[in-house]
Amino acid sequence: LSTRGNRHSVPRIGIMGGTFDPIHNGHLVAASEVAWVYDLDEVVFVPTGRPVFKLDKVVTNAEDRYLMTVIATASNPKFTVSRVDIDRPGVTYTIDTLRDIHAARPDAELFFITGADAIAEIMRWKDAEEMWSLAHFVAVSRPGYSSDLKNLDIPARAVDMLEIPALAISSTDVRRRSEDGEPVWYLVPDGVVQYISKHGLYR
Ligand code: ATP
Ligand code: MG
Numbered sequence: 001l002s003t004r005g006n007r008h009s010v011p012r013i014g015i016m017g018g019t020f021d022p023i024h025n026g027h028l029v030a031a032s033e034v035a036w037v038y039d040l041d042e043v044v045f046v047p048t049g050r051p052v053f054k055l056d057k058v059v060t061n062a063e064d065r066y067l068m069t070v071i072a073t074a075s076n077p078k079f080t081v082s083r084v085d086i087d088r089p090g091v092t093y094t095i096d097t098l099r100d101i102h103a104a105r106p107d108a109e110l111f112f113i114t115g116a117d118a119i120a121e122i123m124r125w126k127d128a129e130e131m132w133s134l135a136h137f138v139a140v141s142r143p144g145y146s147s148d149l150k151n152l153d154i155p156a157r158a159v160d161m162l163e164i165p166a167l168a169i170s171s172t173d174v175r176r177r178s179e180d181g182e183p184v185w186y187l188v189p190d191g192v193v194q195y196i197s198k199h200g201l202y203r
Contacts, residue, residue: 004037017094018047019065020068022171022175026168030140033164042079042080044101047085062086064195071189094112098134119159178196
């Protein structure tokens with residue numbers, strides 16, 4: 001994978017998929033670091049529709065998750081948000097996300113950004129072979145999760161590992177804190193703190 005310092009002839013686009021319930025500073029640091037190391041022109045945040053790994057859980061409605069993602073990313077000129085997953089009916093599969101972004105930006109080289117926990121699920125992902133052909137995969141470190149690829153049946157050249165500044169933040173913890181009335185300042189961007197309280201999410 002070519003990284004910084006090379007001259008790139010095609011646009012390089014990162015894809016940061018997630019439930020973003022809510023988006024937090026761990027997501028933003030990961031996207032920012034991958035953008036820097038891989039010299040990306042843009043990172044597209046893609047809130048999931050119905051996440052396939054969370055079918056048994058209650059997830060905040062897509063419009064609130066989408067708006068919080070827009071608020072959190074608005075100040076970064078390289079960050080954008082896509083509605084492809086929330087506008088596609090049914091369960092979200094990563095292969096569909098990649099196909100849709102590829103169709104919208106056929107000229108671009110795609111980099112799918114994922115945390116150490118999500119990469120472990122990769123084997124259960126549908127159409128893995130086609131995924132490797134559509135994008136590079138960058139697995140970022142995440143506190144509390146090991147990112148050992150050795151035991152997983154993943155082609156070595158398909159996934160790159162990247163150490164990022166560790167932020168032990170999860171959406172689960174932000175939701176739990178909100179529910180218990182504990183502060184979430186500085187775990188999520190200010191606008192997201194205010195959106196959560198204005199709309200009474202996670203109570
Ligand atoms: P939840 O606790 O509800 O599962 P989450 O914090 O894991 O939420 P997701 O929306 O599930 O957030 O994650 C989207 C992507 O971001 C995943 O690939 C996940 O591994 C990655 N990610 C989430 N939090 C971090 C973090 N603190 N550092 C690095 N990567 C992260
Ligand atoms: Mg998660």
